[in-house]
Amino acid sequence: MKKIVKITDVAEKAGVAKSTVSNVLTGRKFVSDELKAKVMDACKELDFHPNFYASGLSSHKSNIIALLLESNEDVERPFYRELIVACLKEASKLGYSLLIYYNSDNEKLLNTLRQGMAPIDGAIIMSPCVDDKRLTQIQSDCIDCVIIGRPDGEIDFNYVDIDNIKLVKDVCSQLISLYGKDVYLINSDYSLTISRDRAKSFKDICAEYSIDFGKHMFESKLSCEADGYEISCKVIKKNSVFITANGFLAAGVYRAAAEKGLKIGEDVAVFALGRSQQHGSFKPQLSYAEQDYGVIGSKAVELLINQINDGGIKEPVLIESKPIFTASAKKCN
Amino acid sequence: MKKIVKITDVAEKAGVAKSTVSNVLTGRKFVSDELKAKVMDACKELDFHPNFYASGLSSHKSNIIALLLESNEDVERPFYRELIVACLKEASKLGYSLLIYYNSDNEKLLNTLRQGMAPIDGAIIMSPCVDDKRLTQIQSDCIDCVIIGRPDGEIDFNYVDIDNIKLVKDVCSQLISLYGKDVYLINSDYSLTISRDRAKSFKDICAEYSIDFGKHMFESKLSCEADGYEISCKVIKKNSVFITANGFLAAGVYRAAAEKGLKIGEDVAVFALGRSQQHGSFKPQLSYAEQDYGVIGSKAVELLINQINDGGIKEPVLIESKPIFTASAKKCN
DNA sequence: CTGTTAGCGCTTTCAG
DNA sequence: CTGAAAGCGCTAACAG
Numbered sequence: 131m132k133k134i135v136k137i138t139d140v141a142e143k144a145g146v147a148k149s150t151v152s153n154v155l156t157g158r159k160f161v162s163d164e165l166k167a168k169v170m171d172a173c174k175e176l177d178f179h180p181n182f183y184a185s186g187l188s189s190h191k192s193n194i195i196a197l198l199l200e201s202n203e204d205v206e207r208p209f210y211r212e213l214i215v216a217c218l219k220e221a222s223k224l225g226y227s228l229l230i231y232y233n234s235d236n237e238k239l240l241n242t243l244r245q246g247m248a249p250i251d252g253a254i255i256m257s258p259c260v261d262d263k264r265l266t267q268i269q270s271d272c273i274d275c276v277i278i279g280r281p282d283g284e285i286d287f288n289y290v291d292i293d294n295i296k297l298v299k300d301v302c303s304q305l306i307s308l309y310g311k312d313v314y315l316i317n318s319d320y321s322l323t324i325s326r327d328r329a330k331s332f333k334d335i336c337a338e339y340s341i342d343f344g345k346h347m348f349e350s351k352l353s354c355e356a357d358g359y360e361i362s363c364k365v366i367k368k369n370s371v372f373i374t375a376n377g378f379l380a381a382g383v384y385r386a387a388a389e390k391g392l393k394i395g396e397d398v399a400v401f402a403l404g405r406s407q408q409h410g411s412f413k414p415q416l417s418y419a420e421q422d423y424g425v426i427g428s429k430a431v432e433l434l435i436n437q438i439n440d441g442g443i444k445e446p447v448l449i450e451s452k453p454i455f456t457a458s459a460k461k462c463n
Numbered sequence: 464m465k466k467i468v469k470i471t472d473v474a475e476k477a478g479v480a481k482s483t484v485s486n487v488l489t490g491r492k493f494v495s496d497e498l499k500a501k502v503m504d505a506c507k508e509l510d511f512h513p514n515f516y517a518s519g520l521s522s523h524k525s526n527i528i529a530l531l532l533e534s535n536e537d538v539e540r541p542f543y544r545e546l547i548v549a550c551l552k553e554a555s556k557l558g559y560s561l562l563i564y565y566n567s568d569n570e571k572l573l574n575t576l577r578q579g580m581a582p583i584d585g586a587i588i589m590s591p592c593v594d595d596k597r598l599t600q601i602q603s604d605c606i607d608c609v610i611i612g613r614p615d616g617e618i619d620f621n622y623v624d625i626d627n628i629k630l631v632k633d634v635c636s637q638l639i640s641l642y643g644k645d646v647y648l649i650n651s652d653y654s655l656t657i658s659r660d661r662a663k664s665f666k667d668i669c670a671e672y673s674i675d676f677g678k679h680m681f682e683s684k685l686s687c688e689a690d691g692y693e694i695s696c697k698v699i700k701k702n703s704v705f706i707t708a709n710g711f712l713a714a715g716v717y718r719a720a721a722e723k724g725l726k727i728g729e730d731v732a733v734f735a736l737g738r739s740q741q742h743g744s745f746k747p748q749l750s751y752a753e754q755d756y757g758v759i760g761s762k763a764v765e766l767l768i769n770q771i772n773d774g775g776i777k778e779p780v781l782i783e784s785k786p787i788f789t790a791s792a793k794k795c796n
Numbered sequence: 797c798t799g800t801t802a803g804c805g806c807t808t809t810c811a812g
Numbered sequence: 813c814t815g816a817a818a819g820c821g822c823t824a825a826c827a828g
Contacts, residue, residue: 134579136821147798152823159824162797181579183519184821187804190516192582194562205551211544218538218547222566229527229562233555245467246514246805249525249582271465469805480814485807495813517805520820579821798828804821812814 135176144172155180156189186249194227195434196242196253201233203256209423213278216427217254224435226251240265243272252434254278254427257289276434278426280323286444288437290430293448294324294403297419298331298373301401301453305371308461309399311339314346316361316383318353318375318404325349325375328403332373350379358382366390368397371459376404380416380458395460401453414457421451468509477505488513489522519582527560528767529575529586534566536589542756546611549760550587557768559584573598576605585767587611587760590622609767611759613656619777621770623763626781627657627736630752631664631706634734634786638704641794642732644672647679649694649716651686651708651737658682658708661736665706683712691715699723701730704792709737713749713791728793734786747790754784 137155141148146165153159154169161169172178186192197217199205205214214230221228229250231239242248243255250273257279265285277289298315306313315332318325329347336343350357353375359382362372366386374380380402384394392398394414401417429447437443455462470488474481479498486492487502494502505511519525530550532538538547547563554561562583564572575581576588583606590612598618610622631648639646648665651658662680669676683690691712695705696719703725707713713735717727725731727747734750762780770776788795 134821137823138821147800148822149800149824150798153797156823160797165797179574179577179580181520181821182581183516183523183579184804185823186516186582187514187520187806187821188823190804194582201555205548211548214547214551215538215544218563218565222534222564227562227564229560230551231555231560232551234558234560241512244512246516247512248515249519249527271467467805470807471805480816481806482808482815483813486813489807491807493813498813514805517820518807520805520822521807523820800826800828802823802825804823807818807820809818810816812816 134181135178137178137180139176140169140172140178143176144168182249190246192249192251193225194229194250195221195431195438196229196231196248196250198239198242198253198255199230199232200236200239200256205232212423213427216424217431220428220431221435224431226431226435240268243268243275245271245273252276252438254430254434257281274434274437276430276437278430280327280446282323288433288444288446290426290433290447290449292324292421292426293450294327295331296448297403297451297453298328299335301373301403301419302332302335304453304455304462305373305399305401305459306335306339309371309459310369311341312365312367312369313341313371313373314348314362314365316348316350316358316372316374316379318349318379319351320349324404328375350375354378355381355385359385362386363389366392366398368392370397371399371401373401373403375402377402377412377416377418380412384412395457399459399461401455401459412458414460417453417455417457417459417462419451420454422449425449467514468511470511470513472509473502473505473511476509477501515582523579525582525584526558527562527583528554528764528771529562529564529581529583531572531575531586531588532563532565533569533572533589538565545756546760549757550764553761553764554768557764559764559768576608578604578606585609585771587763587767590614607767607770609763609770611763613660613779615656621766621777621779623759623766623780623782625657625754625759626783627660628664629781630736630784630786631661632668634706634736634752635665635668637786637788637795638706638732638734638792639668639672642704642792643702644674645698645700645702646674646704646706647681647695647698649681649683649691649705649707649712651682651712652684653682657737661708683708687711688714688718692718695719696722699725699731701725703730704732704734706734706736708735710735710745710749710751713745717745728790732792732794734788734792745791747793750786750788750792750795752784753787755782758782 137151141151151169154161154166218228252274255277275287277287280289280291281287333343348361355378358379362383363386372383380400383400387394387398403419470484474484484502487494487499551561585607588610608620610620613622613624614620666676681694688711692715695716699719705716713733716733720727720731736752
């Protein structure tokens with residue numbers, strides 16, 4: 131075991147003060163070029179490398195950011211793979227390493243956010259991880275955080291989210307212009323902020339086109355095929371348009387249409403906003419919103435590191451997603 | 464900013480010694496259940512959480528392992544995505560978090576391995592990252608490491624690698640039994656340990672089947688299509704078998720066969736050991752070795768954490784890969 | 797700019 | 813088990 135060379139040794143070797151060495155290394159105070167060179171030389175000669183824990187203990191800086199993933203999420207999903215790699219690339223571009231916490235129990239996960247509990251300067255939190263009460267509680271002495279997915283309620287965090295409002299608006303306008311005004315939104319559970327965003331946007335559209343919002347918007351707590359079927363059965367007719375929260379609900383619409391002898395794409399248009407099922411298995415192919423998960427990750431990292439450096443600037447980022455119109459809305463092509 | 468609660472506060476609250484609190488928390492010394500309970504209660508009440516840097520400074524334990532990726536590697540490749548996720552899952556299963564270093568310059572990357580330079584208990588190193596001289600040099604006061612890919616030379620590190628010896632042996636035997644003994648290995652650069660492993664294995668096969676190793680094994684420094692073409696042109700005939708280091712070389716063999724009017728799969732068999740090109744573009748489809756990158760990652764993590772806990776046990780792990788025989792070796796099906 | 801000094805919060809040791 | 817005290821290696825504050 132080699133003797134550990136410390137800052138004192140360097141100072142001695144270079145013939146300067148210990149604090150000067152520290153100042154050179156951290157760059158926090160001005161040091162003349164001459165002394166700087168001396169110090170650097172001594173560092174090289176002695177093969178000195180600062181101790182991470184010691185400098186962290188006094189400076190509380192690690193150049194590491196964390197990505198917090200809840201244990202109940204399946205990191206095998208392509209979404210996570212993309213997200214992780216994007217965060218990694220962006221972080222390293224900005225001079226940070228990426229520490230991933232996963233699968234530890236969620237309370238521990240959140241404790242990680244307290245000052246000094248983990249070797250991190252900031253953290254990116256996947257939204258399902260956010261237990262609102264607990265976060266609010268921790269928030270007081272918390273490190274910098276960025277949330278992926280819009281946080282619920284009044285929590286004062288920066289976040290990156292899909293621009294659901296714009297997506298619903300764009301998709302609706304497009305479909306209405308081609309199929310007419312008999313458009314329905316089959317939404318998911320209202321407890322999700324995403325559902326409320328979609329509803330809000332749809333309400334605006336309804337106002338614009340004089341559509342009766344109350345009769346054209348449905349909430350499906352379970353977001354299952356059966357719900358999609360049941361809901362659409364009641365209203366489906368030629369030239370109906372269904373915008374569903376996900377593929378399961380869309381599958382229900384497909385069944386309803388088949389039963390009524392309506393052809394998807396020709397007579398009825400279907401569009402799924404979220405991806406929760408193999409879209410490939412739909413016949414005709416299901417229209418959907420394409421998300422660039424990589425952008426979400428890199429934006430989140432960028433935002434976080436800005437926040438770490440510049441202090442508390444809060445400016446949420448919304449990522450546009452791209453509607454892909456396929457055979458299930460063929461008039462759009 | 465809330466007052467930071469420290470171990471002293473807990474001790475006071477619980478009415479015990481500071482050192483007792485530490486002993487309870489670290490579990491290094493026996494403490495009676497009664498006191499333990501008192502301490503735990505006090506921790507809860509005061510919402511105490513140990514400071515990472517401070518405990519690291521004295522204990523040098525972080526429960527974090529690192530994955531070191533060289534900057535010149537493209538983490539977008541599926542291989543890395545799989546590897547990262549597999550490491551993450553395995554690490555968290557064993558109670559560790561995963562810190563990924565990427566894109567910093569390689570010297571810094573390696574310095575990370577020194578004791579106390581980074582908040583990590585061990586590291587997994589992707590093999591291309593290993594500058595042998597430097598590693599040997601660092602090795603003396605280095606944290607626990609596992610290398611993915613067999614390290615070159617006499618470096619005393621644990622590693623996880625593909626079982627190239629077995630792969631070549633299996634593929635050769637299979638092909639020889641169906642196409643005959645006119646089998647050729649078009650190998651890549653001998654400076655790679657993987658090439659030497661393949662050659663070694665092929666030599667054994669040659670001995671077993673009385674094949675002239677010198678005339679049946681070729682080294683291609685560039686591993687390009689042109690090399691594959693040139694080399695195979697000289698020897699190709701009906702019932703020849705070509706085992707190539709990668710898809711580029713295989714492409715050359717395809718061209719040579721086409722020129723001689725030999726049908727791939729029927730008259731000539733081709734098998735690519737490594738994946739370095741879109742195998743999908745080959746007609747007929749190219750046979751290849753399928754690797755489970757996830758297994759590589761999780762084995763590496765397992766090995767590393769064993770090493771961290773049990774000390775210096777060194778037992779390299781070889782991962783079997785699975786030959787996939789497609790149309791380019793159709794007799795095998 | 798120097799040089800000293802006082803921490804950072806925890807672990808460890810050692811005598812009681 | 814307690815209690816005091818000595819570090820871990822660095823940063824930061826302050827008087828010179």
